[in-house]
Amino acid sequence: MNRIRNLLVANSDKLHHIVIAQYKRADYSIGEEENFHWAIVVLEKIAVGEEFKGPCYQVFDRHYNDERGIQWNLFNKPVSLDKTEKSLGGISIGTIKRKDLDELDQILSNHLPVVKFAGWNCRDWVMEAIGLMKAKGWIPHEITEQAILLPALRAASAASHEAKRPRIVLLEGGTTDTWRFGVNCASSSQAQILES
Numbered sequence: 001m002n003r004i005r006n007l008l009v010a011n012s013d014k015l016h017h018i019v020i021a022q023y024k025r026a027d028y029s030i031g032e033e034e035n036f037h038w039a040i041v042v043l044e045k046i047a048v049g050e051e052f053k054g055p056c057y058q059v060f061d062r063h064y065n066d067e068r069g070i071q072w073n074l075f076n077k078p079v080s081l082d083k084t085e086k087s088l089g090g091i092s093i094g095t096i097k098r099k100d101l102d103e104l105d106q107i108l109s110n111h112l113p114v115v116k117f118a119g120w121n122c123r124d125w126v127m128e129a130i131g132l133m134k135a136k137g138w139i140p141h142e143i144t145e146q147a148i149l150l151p152a153l154r155a156a157s158a159a160s161h162e163a164k165r166p167r168i169v170l171l172e173g174g175t176t177d178t179w180r181f182g183v184n185c186a187s188s189s190q191a192q193i194l195e196s
Contacts, residue, residue, distance in 0.1 A: 012099035016054065017043040018138060019168055020126060021081055021090040022153055030088070030161050033153040034146065037086075038126040040108065041079060042096065043168070052089075052166050053080040055105065059113040059125045072113035072125075076105070081166040088157035089166040091149060093130065094139035107132050141171060 021041045028035040039058030056079040062071045081087040096104055111132060113125050123146055133139045143149065152169045159167035 012097065014098045015095040016098060016101065017092040017168070018094040018096055018133060019043055019052075019090045019092050020130075020149065020153070021056070021079075021166075022088050022157065023084070023086040024088055024157075025086075030157045031154070033088075033150055033157055036088070036123075036153070036157075038123045039079075040126060040129055041081065041090065042101065042104065043092075051080045051082045052168065053082070054078060055101070057108040057129065059122050061121070070115075072115065074109070074112055076109055087160070087166045089160035089168055090156055091152040091169045091171045093141060093143065093149075093171050094133065096133075096138045100136075100138070103136070104133070104138070107136070 019041045021039045022033060023037040023039070024030070025035065025037060037058070039056050041052075041056045042054045043052055044054040055076065057074070057076045059072050059074050062073065063069075064071065081089065108129055111125075111129060116124070127143070127146060130139055130143050134141075134143070149171075152171050156167055156169040159169070
């Protein structure tokens with residue numbers, strides 16, 4: 001019995017990567033990452049030969065030709081980044097212990113999309129979600145604006161395009177002025193790509 005309890009405790013401390021996943025759009029492709037669709041995906045595994053899959057949180061807008069106008073909706077369900085041609089990988093911005101996944105689900109599921117200014121979109125919702133996760137200690141970086149993430153997202157989309165499957169870039173250290181991608185890397189061309 002103690003062996004089973006110890007196994008459960010060990011598994012509760014297993015770390016999962018918190019990833020900003022990006023998806024190309026019909027009018028935008030590689031090199032235009034600032035216009036991509038963004039989502040939060042919590043990867044269950046990053047291992048050679050494994051799919052990039054896990055719980056996904058994202059918002060979409062629906063356009064109606066009546067009094068409803070534009071409506072934003074939150075979707076949260078498991079996804080596999082490998083199962084869509086639109087996926088151009090993403091960046092790992094933090095980690096969370098398995099035992100905290102229910103709390104993360106509660107926080108993100110209750111953070112409904114509310115338009116705060118003209119032009120507000122899915123990327124703004126992701127930035128709000130990053131702030132909520134940072135407050136819990138799951139995001140170690142100071143990510144204060146979308147532009148900070150773009151070099152790493154560009155590295156991920158280029159690596160994904162070249163590999164013909166999603167690739168995840170590991171975001172480490174830095175400030176709003178100097179970000180490093182991977183270990184001792186100074187540019188997105190030297191980004192550490194997490195293989196699957």
